[in-house]
Amino acid sequence: MSPIRTGFIGAGDIARSHAGILKDNRDVVLGAVYDIKEDISRQFAAEHGMQYLSSIEAVIDDSDAVYIASPNKSHAELTLLALEQKKHVFCEKPFALNLSDAQKIMESGEGNGQIYQLGFNRRFAPVYWKMKELILAGEIFPKSFNIKMNRGELQVPAWLSDPEQTGGFLFESALHLVDIVRYLFGDVRKVTAVGSKSIYPCVDDFSIIFEMESGIHGVFSSTAHATWIFPFERVEIYGDHSSIFNNEMESVSFCLDLESEVEKLEYSQLPIEDRWGYRQENKAFIDRISGQQSDESSLVATKIDGYKNVELLESIYDQIGLGR
Ligand SMILES: NC(=O)c1ccc[n+]([C@@H]2O[C@H](COP(=O)([O-])OP(=O)(O)OC[C@H]3O[C@@H](n4cnc5c(N)ncnc54)[C@H](O)[C@@H]3O)[C@@H](O)[C@H]2O)c1
Known part of the structure; x- marks a missing residue:
């Protein structure tokens, strides 16, 4: 299986932590990043050997799997955009801020074999x-x-x-x-x-x-x-x-x-990556996309x-x- 091309939306603290971990995963290639602050995106791209792209849509289009690491308010909308484009999604918590958005996400991407995972490290x-x-x-x-x-x-x-x-x-x-x-x-x-x-x-x-x-x-x-x-x-x-x-x-x-x-x-x-569970949750996400059962993927x-x-x-x- 070719490596999973992984993109980031939001390039702040938690994105840095995930990207640092994914860099060591042989099944992953870090792709593109978008942050509303261009200087932050460019710095993140340079730090992690990624490509800076100037829109959310371009990052989603470029990726097999998308990490949503922007502030809470944006999660539901970005998740729906990525799921509609048939991408795997790792979204930082929270899932959504209200039940109506939560319901829309429940109904999106079902049956397409897409993996969805929430960042409960x-x-x-x-x-x-x-x-x-x-x-x-x-x-x-x-x-x-x-x-x-x-x-x-x-x-x-x-x-x-x-x-x-x-x-x-x-x-x-x-x-x-x-x-x-x-x-x-x-x-x-x-x-x-x-x-x-x-x-x-x-x-x-x-x-x-x-x-x-x-x-x-x-x-x-x-x-x-x-x-x-x-x-x-x-x-x-x-x-x-x-x-x-x-x-x-x-x-x-x-x-x-x-x-x-x-x-x-x-x-x-x-x-801290292991003590707080970040490394394990990233492994679980990539294992699930690759179809590998692991102890982590059951959690x-x-x-x-x-x-x-x-x-x-x-x-x-x-x-x-x-x-x-
Ligand atoms: N699981 C955890 O342990 C953990 C820890 C910290 C944060 N989080 C979650 O991660 C998310 C980000 O938190 P953080 O601490 O990294 O915040 P942060 O402020 O450090 O980073 C957020 C980044 O998103 C960018 N941004 C804002 N709106 C955007 C948009 N619409 N599209 C793209 N980029 C946008 C900001 O410019 C900023 O660089 C939050 O939802 C937070 O709840 C989870």
Whole structure:
């Protein structure tokens, strides 16, 4: 099979991370890039040995697979453009900012053998992968959970505090762990949420209760103005005298009964690309396009995950009633 020609729309921080990883993948050739800021596109193209093209359409046309790495607001429109041109799509989270766009993406590109993948790297981060493994192996049967996902600020990049651009703070970092709720515990039956606009012009404090179809339940909190003091992200799972928790994506600890010692797996020495799951998610995308089954490819977030996440977040914002 000839290498997969991969193009980029958006050439900021996360695009740089993906391109750096893809450069080492033998099944990929980096193609063209477009960013609304020409100087950024040109610099990105030079750094990664890519071609600068002056329109989104030209990059899509040039590519077998398109990475969408522009701000949230543009994701749905760009995804639809690429899917309509029968291209494989890797889109950074979020999937879309409302259910009507999410529905259009669900219906686009179906049946054409195109691969779609959402950028939920945490699914592949060793700490969360280990939690999933322990649950799937029946080492722990979760009864309840306690999750938090904070941000230090909404200032860098500047568009992060603008709900017109992001869709609201929950569509930003916090969405990673909303996705982890479904990844670890399955579908959600009911959410109950309160929130407030405390510091930024968007809802920036959330307290949410999840009730899952499986009968288990948990709490989820998120604030956008915490400072970057650790821990800003933590999942605690409680079973029958058993528990698992992580310290960021640095380590995961678990104790599976009252007699055993606590086991701790430490990942802090891994490069961030592996520790945060970026390398693994890129491998999964390329493996899926090449038709190769791999451990990674079974973990991906697909369109249906994207749709369900948007459905959940809409329901949370509707309950809070303060807009985004
Ligand atoms: N999965 C993760 O861990 C992770 C981390 C960071 C960002 N993200 C997501 O990636 C996306 C980009 O975030 P970032 O941190 O790289 O932002 P960034 O501001 O560093 O980069 C975004 C780039 O997109 C360009 N751009 C804006 N509108 C565009 C358009 N319509 N077409 C083409 N280019 C456009 C900007 O000029 C900028 O260079 C966001 O959706 C964000 O939520 C995901």
